[in-house]
Amino acid sequence: MIPRVASPRVALPRVTSLPPWLGHALRTQRGPVPWHAVLRGALAAGPLLGVGVVSGRVSVGVVAALGAMLAGINDRPGSRRAAVRRLGVPALAGAGGLVFGAYVGARGGGSYLPLPLLFAVLGLLAGAFSAVGPVASASGTQLLVAAAIGAGMPLPESGPQRALFFLAGAAWLIVLRLTLPSPDGRRGRRSCGSRKGGAGAYRLDGERAAVAGVYEAVAALLDAVGTPHSTARRAALTAALDQAQDALSGPRLRRHASSAAERRLHAQYLAALPLGEAATALAWAGEPLPARTGVGPRRLAAAVRDGAPGGPLPAPARSGAGLRALDDALLRAAEAFDSGNARPPRGRRRGPLDVLRSAAGPGGREYGLRVALCFGASAAVAQSLHHPHWYWLPATAVFLVKPDLGPLVSRVLCRAAGTVIGAVLFAALAALLPRPAGLVAVVAVCGALVPVATRHFAAQTAVVTVLVLALVMVGGEPQASWGRIGETLLACGIVLLVGHLPWPVQRGGRVQDRLSAARASAHAYLRHVLSGVPSGASEDGDPEDGDHASTGRRSGHHTDHRAARWALRREAYRTLAEARAAIDLAAAELPALAKHSEGSERVAATLERLVDTTTACAVHVDDTGRLPRRHAQRIDELLVELTAVA
Numbered sequence: 001m002i003p004r005v006a007s008p009r010v011a012l013p014r015v016t017s018l019p020p021w022l023g024h025a026l027r028t029q030r031g032p033v034p035w036h037a038v039l040r041g042a043l044a045a046g047p048l049l050g051v052g053v054v055s056g057r058v059s060v061g062v063v064a065a066l067g068a069m070l071a072g073i074n075d076r077p078g079s080r081r082a083a084v085r086r087l088g089v090p091a092l093a094g095a096g097g098l099v100f101g102a103y104v105g106a107r108g109g110g111s112y113l114p115l116p117l118l119f120a121v122l123g124l125l126a127g128a129f130s131a132v133g134p135v136a137s138a139s140g141t142q143l144l145v146a147a148a149i150g151a152g153m154p155l156p157e158s159g160p161q162r163a164l165f166f167l168a169g170a171a172w173l174i175v176l177r178l179t180l181p182s183p184d185g186r187r188g189r190r191s192c193g194s195r196k197g198g199a200g201a202y203r204l205d206g207e208r209a210a211v212a213g214v215y216e217a218v219a220a221l222l223d224a225v226g227t228p229h230s231t232a233r234r235a236a237l238t239a240a241l242d243q244a245q246d247a248l249s250g251p252r253l254r255r256h257a258s259s260a261a262e263r264r265l266h267a268q269y270l271a272a273l274p275l276g277e278a279a280t281a282l283a284w285a286g287e288p289l290p291a292r293t294g295v296g297p298r299r300l301a302a303a304v305r306d307g308a309p310g311g312p313l314p315a316p317a318r319s320g321a322g323l324r325a326l327d328d329a330l331l332r333a334a335e336a337f338d339s340g341n342a343r344p345p346r347g348r349r350r351g352p353l354d355v356l357r358s359a360a361g362p363g364g365r366e367y368g369l370r371v372a373l374c375f376g377a378s379a380a381v382a383q384s385l386h387h388p389h390w391y392w393l394p395a396t397a398v399f400l401v402k403p404d405l406g407p408l409v410s411r412v413l414c415r416a417a418g419t420v421i422g423a424v425l426f427a428a429l430a431a432l433l434p435r436p437a438g439l440v441a442v443v444a445v446c447g448a449l450v451p452v453a454t455r456h457f458a459a460q461t462a463v464v465t466v467l468v469l470a471l472v473m474v475g476g477e478p479q480a481s482w483g484r485i486g487e488t489l490l491a492c493g494i495v496l497l498v499g500h501l502p503w504p505v506q507r508g509g510r511v512q513d514r515l516s517a518a519r520a521s522a523h524a525y526l527r528h529v530l531s532g533v534p535s536g537a538s539e540d541g542d543p544e545d546g547d548h549a550s551t552g553r554r555s556g557h558h559t560d561h562r563a564a565r566w567a568l569r570r571e572a573y574r575t576l577a578e579a580r581a582a583i584d585l586a587a588a589e590l591p592a593l594a595k596h597s598e599g600s601e602r603v604a605a606t607l608e609r610l611v612d613t614t615t616a617c618a619v620h621v622d623d624t625g626r627l628p629r630r631h632a633q634r635i636d637e638l639l640v641e642l643t644a645v646a
Contacts, residue, residue, distance in 0.1 A: 020588040025410040029455035037075055037451035040176045044068035045467065046444020048169055049474060053436050059155050060165050062475045063098075065443060067169030069467055070094060070145070072450045073460075074138050075177065079206030079247035083177045089135050091170035094142035095163035101150020102159030115151065115383065119394060120376025122147060127371030130402075131364035131513065132355050137404055144375055144398040152391025155475075181205070207265050208304060210244040214272045215301035217241075219294035221279045222326075226288035234283055234612070235580075237276055238573040244269050245570065261307070264337075268304055271333035273566040278326040281619040284612045290317055296330045303337060310337035321623035322616075361516075362509030367403065374401045374498050378491055389472070389480055389487070396491040401498075403510060405457055407588040408499045412492045418461025419488040423481035425462070426469045430479050439470045446470070500592060508596035511586050514579035515603055519642075521575045522607050522614070525568040526635070529618045532561055533627045565618060572611045579604050602645050610638040 018026070045065040052061015071087045078086070104118050126140035146166070155162060181203075217240040221233040248269055275297060282289060296313045303310050313334060318324045358364060374397045382393035396415070405411050429442055446467035453459040465484065473479055583604055586597035617631045 020594075021407055021409045021590050022413075024407050024588040025413045025458075027456075028459075031455075034077065034451050036180065037077075038448045040075065040173060040180060041072050041450050042444055042448035043176055044072055044173045045169070045447040046440060048172060049443050049471070050440045053440060053474065058436075058475060059157060062471050063155065063157070063162050063165040064169035064172070065471055066149070067091060067094065067166035068173045069169075069447065069450070069464070069471075070142055071170040071173045072447060073454070073464070075173065075451060077206070078243065079210065080178050080203055082206070082246050082249075084174060086135060086138070087170060087174050087177065090138040090142040091167055091174075093139035094146040094170070095167045097143040097146030098150040098162045098166055099159040100143075101147040101152075102162060104147075105151030116376045116380035119144075119147070119379045120372045123375035123398075124368045124372035126368075127401075128359040128364040128368030129355070130371075131361065131367055131510065132358045134404070136355075137402065140371075141398055141402060144371070145395045148375075148379070148391040148395040148398070152389070153475075154477075178203070204261055204265060207244075207247045207262070208307070210240070210247040211265055211269050211272070212301045212304040213240045214244050214269065214276070215297045215304060218272065218275050218279050219297040219301065221276075221283055222289055222294040222297065225279075225283050225293075226286055230283045230286070234280060235577065237279070238577050241272075241276060241570060242574055242577065244272075245574075265304075267336040267339065268300075268333070271329070271336035273570070274329035274562075275326065275333060277566065277569065277615055278322055278329050278619060280612060281325065281616040282322040284616040285320075285322055287320075289323075293317065293323075293326070300330075300333055300337065310334045321620045324623055325619045358513070361513050363511075363513035364509075366509035370498060371398070371401050373501075374398075374495050377498070378494050381490065381494065382487070387483065387487070388477070389483060392484060393487045393491050396488050397495055400491055400495040403585060407585055407590075408496065408593065409590055410588065411457060412496055414456070414458035415461050416489060416492050418458040419465050420485055421458075422462035422465025423469070423485050426466045427479065427481040429466070430469075430473065430481075436474050439474050442470045443467055443474075500590075508586060508600070511579070511582045511597045511600050514575070514582040515600055515607075518572070518575040518579040518604065518607050521568070521572040522611050525565075525572040525611060526614045528561075528565055528568050529614050529621065530627075532565075532618075533621055533625075562622075569611075569615060569618075572614075576604065576608055576611065579607075599645065603642070606638060606642045606645055610635070610642065613638060 045068040048068055049061040049065040052058050052064065055061075071091055074087055074090055075083070076086065100122065104115055123144060126143050130137040130140035150159060150162060157165070214237070217233070217237040221230065221237050224230045224233040248266060292314045299313065300310055302308075310333065313330055318327055359368075375394050378394040378397040379390075382390035387393075399405070400411050400415055402411070406414070426442075429438070433439065433442065446463050449463045450460070450467075453463040469479075469481060469484060579600075583597060583600045586600070587594055613631060613634050617627060617635070620626075620628055620631060
């Protein structure tokens, strides 16, 4: 069986009766324990710190363990290739932050004005570029946190040396991520060992699980056609396709796949795109399907997991355009399972101008200003208190101001609760355990708990608090649990105040950015589909002759046109999912902040219906070469509605 990915946050009992901002703070994720990630966490920060202690280079061990810890926070399920970018790029940013912090700390640490001002400028840039995407957001966070640590943490090494040891710690975790097989990967290696390229097939376990998840999601959507669950299943299919696309389009040394197993996975993913298109069109039609309709995709999902041939497929049902498209897609998928030759799927490529446009957009400007004010103000307040660990305050503010960790009040409540729990727990451990061996063991245990604690921000905060306090104490500084609580509460107050201040830029910029991208992608997809319809070609009903439909498909769009259409469809649904996520977070804010995103839910719903209708049009045009009148009228209605709600 494919391992279940942790579901989106699932509400605890009776949470739905609470205000959204409080209910979000009580929600958590659930799912199987990621034992392979737990093992990596246990082998990362703790052993690195232990090597530093044994070798007499404690400060080196502390910095390397810090790099491994921050990389571990970004360690998520997925392919090994995608993990290189997800862990490596933020680590490079963190190394740059250490160099910057060491430089400005040495030159401006004695003055209250220059350092906070420099931190504010750095926060403005890092916050703006965090709007580009998840990896950029993680990179911006590590850049600022490392800058604060580099400026305030007393270490004998120079800035470049700290950066080198920090990168070594992160690189150690990346090596573990690339080399250690997961439990599912061992099964994939046994099943693929007799096939060409199967000797290292366990390295593709993330890709294999992601592609199999797409076929499972297609089957689940087909089962839900004609029921109230079809919308949620279509969203789940989008999430599965996003995960598979990211897993297969990670960084590579060669332009094409280097093994037969990898080329086969690429072909299987590409074969799933027309399956998803046909399933979406059937869901749009809303007519219940025969029970056997989902059997074929599930057999293909099992074949992907086991590295086996596709096997026999159920008898086709070809009574409509959607079912004929599904049957043709299943046949093409079966051929792809046998041939297994395909180029890597196209990932989301953004040029420098696209990155700058995202950073300078409404979302980037709003978040950049907020980070700049929080980071600079917290540094000024911390230095004015003359606390030896002043750098904790700006570092904490950076984590609190991140919008992708949840609504503002939810972040503050979880951070405060987690810090209190972690500080009290560490105070008890520090009084009982021997030093430094006991503290090294604490770091190893906390590193193992990080992948599990990421299910809730308060739990993650508690684990990271214990880990950081242990690192500081091993580095030779006194026990600082109670100071950590005070600085965290102060950071919470600063971020809450900044979050509710009037702004010179438009509020809700993150939501507006996401909706603008979704609107542009939806229109690009619609234009491409309509460009393949012959001028004036329309019909009042569906053809009843299946042979006639097949002839229409053979004389219809070319392969390149379909490939471009599937890529545009992927981008349309992906940007819609990102917009939905931003809208859900904004809706869970306090009313004073949530009001800035009112009406965005209606825009997103209209765009989703437009993209669904466009997909149904594409399938029907492939089948007959004509655009049904009902589909054309529905598109016109949705475009008018979109203009009205925009």
